[in-house]
Amino acid sequence: MKNGTTNILIVGVGGQGVLLASEILCEVAKIMGLDAKKSEVHGMSQRGGVVTSHIRFGKKVYSPLIPEKEADSILAFEIAEGLRWIDELKEGGTMIANSQRIVPPIVSTGKFDYPAEIEKRIKEKVPGAKIVNAFAIAKNLGNTRLVNTILLGVLSQSIDLEEKKWLEVIERMAPKNTGEINKKAFLEGRQQ
C-alpha cells in the first residue's frame, strides 16, 4: 500500500479471461470511491501469448503500471505464469495461483520443457501462497470459462468490500445470461 495505492497484478495466457477480471476489479474500485487505473497490452498476446494486467487503485493513481516488486497481490490464472511473475510481489504480499497448466505448442517440439515442480517453487518463495484448482471447480460448475470469476472470488477475501457489492458488479459486467452462474462461481472462490 505504498502511497496508499493498492497494486494487483493479474497474469495468465491469452483467452483465459484476464481482461474481464481486471475490468471487474476496476469497477469495484470505482464503487469504493477510489481513483483507479489499469493497463494491459492487446495485440500479439491474443495469439496464445503471455497476458498481464496491472490494476491500481487508491486516492490518486499516477502510473498505470505497477513498479517492479510492488504488487500487493498477484493473481495467476496459470501456474507457470505465477512462477514467472512471482518476484513482482512485494514482501508480505498475497500470492494466489490457479493450479491449471497450459502447455504452449513450443514444448511439443522438444525445444523447451514445461517447468517442473512449480507449486513447490512457488511455496519456497512465498510460503503463504494459495494454490487453487479453479479449473476443476469451474468444470464442476459446468463451464470452464468460469475460472476467472472463481479466482476473483479468492482474491476478494483480501479486499475490503462487502460481498453484496462484488455480486452487483459481477452481475452487471458478466457476459449476457451468465450473471447467475458467474455469481455462483465467485462465491465458490470466496470460500477457498
Add this chain to the structure above:
Amino acid sequence: MEMLLSGNEAIARGVYEYGGEFTSAYPGTPSTEILQTIARFFKDDVYAEWAINEKCALENTVGASYGGARSVAVMKHVGVNVAADPLMTLSYTGVGAGLILVSADDPSLHSSQNEQDNRCYGKFASIPVLEPSDSQEAKDFIENAFEISEKFDTPVLFRITTRISHSKGLVKIGERKTVEHDGFERNPKKYVMVPAHAAKRHEIIIERLENLKKFAEETPLNRIEWGDKKVGIITGSVAYQYAREAMPDASILKLGFGYPLPMKKIEEFASEVDRLFVVEELEPFYEEQILAAGIEVEGKKFFSNFLELNVTRVRNGFIEAGVLDGKPVKIENKQLLPRPPVLCAGCPHRGLMVALKKLKVYTTGDIGCYTLGALPPLEQIDTCLCMGASIGHAFGIEKAGKTEKKAVALLGDSTFLHSGITALASTVYNKGTTTTVIADNNITAMTGGQDHPGTSRTLMGEETHAIDLVQLCNALGVEHVRVVDPYDLEETTNVLKEEIDRDATSVVITNRPCMLFPRKIKDKPYTVNLELCTACGACFRVGCPAISGSEKKNDKGKPKSEIDPAMCTGCTICVQVCPVDAIVELEQE
C-alpha cells in the same frame, strides 16, 4: 458522471463531445479501438470509416476539413509514414474546420516493426503536437486540438502511445457540443499547392510557428507543479505519470503541448531549480531542443532512448543521477517458458506455410498474422519490413540475380489492398516472374477483425461493393491468377509449384476465411489414435496450438501427440501431414 475508459475510448468520446463530424483510419495496434468505439457508440453523430490505407485516410480527412467538418484521421505510428506525403504539404495549406491527426506510437514494440517517435513529425512539418498523459487528458485535449487547429489554421498532431491507448482510467463525461462551419470555398492561394502559392504559404507557416511558440508559453496545457527546487523535471505524455510517482516532491514542468516548446517558461523553470532533467520516452526530442536553446539539462544519460519507461526505470535513473536515495531495482527478464504467439488452431495460413516449406523457397513476408510463420516450428518467413513490401522484395531479389532459390511474396488481402496493388503493377510492368501469394482470409485479422474494401461491409455496418481480387490482378496485367483451398495441402503445394516455376508474373490466392473473424469457425474436431501414432513429430511441426505431447510415449521415450477437442476446428492440416493416418475424426457421443 465518471466512466472507466481506455485512452482510445476517451479519444473517441472526445471526438463526439467536441463536435467531431468525420473520422477515417486504417486499423493498426494500438490505435484501432478509437474508430471502432466511434462506430459503435456515436455513429449517429460522427461518421467513421476504414480507409484503404493511411494516406487515403488522411486525404479523406483533409477533404472533410476543407469541406467544413471537424475531422480526425487515426493511425499507428508507422501509418503516419504512409500518410507523410499529404501531411507535409497539409501543413502548408492549413485546414478548413479543425483537423486532428492521431498518431499512436508503440514504444517497446508491443505490436509493431519499429519504435519510431512521431513527435519528430511535428517538428518536421512545423505543426503543433499535443501529448495527453492519461485517459482524462486524452478526452479533454481533443477540444484543445480542434480549437488550436482552427485558431492557427493548422493540422494538429495528437500523439499517444500504447500505454495511453490501452490503459484505462476514470474520465468525466460531458454532452456533445457542435461548432458551425461553412462548406468548401474556392481559395487557390491556400489550397492549390503549385510552387508560386506554396512558397508564399511557407512564409505563413514560419509565422504560424512563431505564433504557436507564443501560445505554448500561455496555454494551461503546459503547467508547472512546484515542489522541492533541488530537482526540476520537464516531462510529458505517460512519462509524466512515471516521473510524478518516482519523484513525488520534485518540481515538474508538465508539457501537454509538446511542440513547439515554451522556451521562456522552460528558461524560467530552469533558473529556479538546482538540477534540470528531462524524462521522455524514446528520442531526446525535448532535450535536444532545450540544449539547442542554451539551457543546461540532463536526460538520456539516465533515461534510455529505447523501450518504454516505467516508474522503476525512472527511479533508477534518478538514483544514478544522485538525486534520489536508495538502490536501483534490477529489472529482470522474465525468462521461464517462452510463449511465442502462434497462428490460431484452424488458421488458413497454416496450410500455406506448410506447402511453402515443402517447396523450399524463400518467402518475403509482410505485415499481418502470417508473419507469425517466421517463428518456430514453421520458420518460413524470411523478410518483414512494412506494409506491401513483400512483392518488391521478391521482385528485387529476382532482378539482383544472385539467389538460386526462388523467392515468393506473401501478404494478406487487407495488406495487398493497402499497398500491394501498386507493387504488383510495377512487377508486371518491369517483367518480373515472381509469384505473389495473397493469403485472403477476407478480413484485417491481426488487429482484431476489421472490414476492408474486399469484405463488402463498411465500418458503420453497411453493405458495400467488394473488390474482386482475381479481376483486380487480371486488370493489372497478371495473366496467371489461381485460387486454391489452403486446407488442401496437395492442391496448394501443386498449384504453388506450377506458378513458381512459371516464367511470368503470377498470383496465387487462398480462399478460406479467418477462423476468428467475423465469426468463429468450428467444424468437427479430430483426435489421435494412440495405437497408430509413432511419435514421429510431423504434426508438431505444423505448429498448431491444439496439438501437444501426450503422456503416452513411443519405445524411444518420445511423446505421442494429442489434440485438444475444444480448440481443434477440424481444418485437417495435421491429418494430411500424418504419415501413418493416426489422426481421425473424433467420434462424439
